[in-house]
Amino acid sequence: MAFSRYREVLRTPGIARLVALTLLARAPNGMSSLAILLLVTPRHGYGHAGVVVGVYVAVIGVCGPLSTRLCARLGLRRVLLTMSCGYAAAMVALATLANGPYAALLGCAVAAGVLQPPIVAIVRGLWPRLFPPEQVPVLYGLEATAQELVFVFGPALVALIAAFAGAREAVLVTGVLGFAGTVGLVSSPLVTDAPRSSAPRRRVLDRRLAVLIALGLTCTVGFNMVDIGVIAFMSGKHAGPASGIALSLWGVGSMVGGLLFGAARRTADNRAVALSVFVVACGLALLAASPGRVGLVAVLFAGGAAIAPAFARLYGLVAEGVPESGTAEAFAWLGVGFLAGASLGAAAGGFTVEAFGPRATFLFAAALPAAFAAAMLVADRWRRTPATGLVDGRLGSVA
Secondary structure, eight states: OOTHHHHHHHTSTTHHHHHHHHHHHTHHHHHHHHHHHHHHHHHHHHHHHHHHHHHHHHHHHHHHHHHHHHHHHHOHHHHHHHHHHHHHHHHHHHHHTTTSOHHHHHHHHHHHHHHSOOHHHHHHHHHHHHSOTTTHHHHHHHHHHHHHHHHHHHHHHHHHHHHHTOHHHHHHHHHHHHHHHHHHHHTSTTOOOOOOOSSOOOOOOOHHHHHHHHHHHHHHHHHHHHHHHHHHHHHTTSOOTHHHHHHHHHHHHHHHHHHHHHHSOOOOOHHHHHHHHHHHHHHHHHGGGOOSHHHHHHHHHHHHTTHHHHHHHHHHHHHHTSOGGGHHHHHHHHHHHHHHHHHHHHHHHHHHHHHHOHHHHHHHHHHHHHHHHHHHHHHHHHHOOTTOOTTTTTTTTOO
């Protein structure tokens, strides 16, 4: 394993600091859903709490491409700083109104979703501008791995705060960390606006990208259903902080898989992505056979090892298919798929847990990504020629 590829990238001046700041700025991605669930569930139950989380992530998805375009028009620093202040204020309001009317909680969730800065799309759009093409795949492998740190330590931190202080404090810390990380990120000299092109603007969202967005959506539906299923499996009828540890170990497994993936030289095409997602879906389905809490954690860890490699391949295909000036927007659209899936998964997971229990929820979570990945593989086999791939001959290297 050529881990020297990581060292070479991180030795570039300013990159190690930039990666660290991006992790802090992304803290809400790994903390907010669990924190909101723990805040809302005791008073309103899993179903209503799932709706609050679903609304929150749906609004983030809808507003993501708009926020990214605002950054391109008005400047990254101005927009990101303004949004981070508003996001922190919305999270403070949500925590303050924890015992208030359900409608007020929904309103705060909408405000927080509108104002969450599009950190992920902006950062992923930076890599092709900062590194030569041969190093960009290493960055996406590092990107997928580093993101798992957010999902490892985020739930664990929420669990600790909720256990020792309360769910309200967990929501407050989520907002504060997101604000601090964004402020630090925009202070980096490497965070610059994309160069403006005099050429006519090319439409970023096309049929090829739409296929990958749909694939990402199915995955995040499954992941968020599993989140709620794990909480119910570990904590019973009342969401408890112990579930945060289990979800963190899921992220540890993904991080290990991502490290091994990024250190090796691998190419990615649509078939490889579909196969990777199918393996991920199999890992979700196996959760239903877990003999107990310890068994569930073991299956989460093992199955998680397939997640970061699948998403590293996905990011690489997205980046290759758009011009430099459109990379951030392309990832924003991918984020729409992720967050739409997260919204659907959170809402569906809450109701399937209440109606059928956590084990059935794990099976439901696996069904959609497995079916979509299988359809991609079948279509690829039908349409493949010596020089073509799915849809139009270029999805394997463009979408």
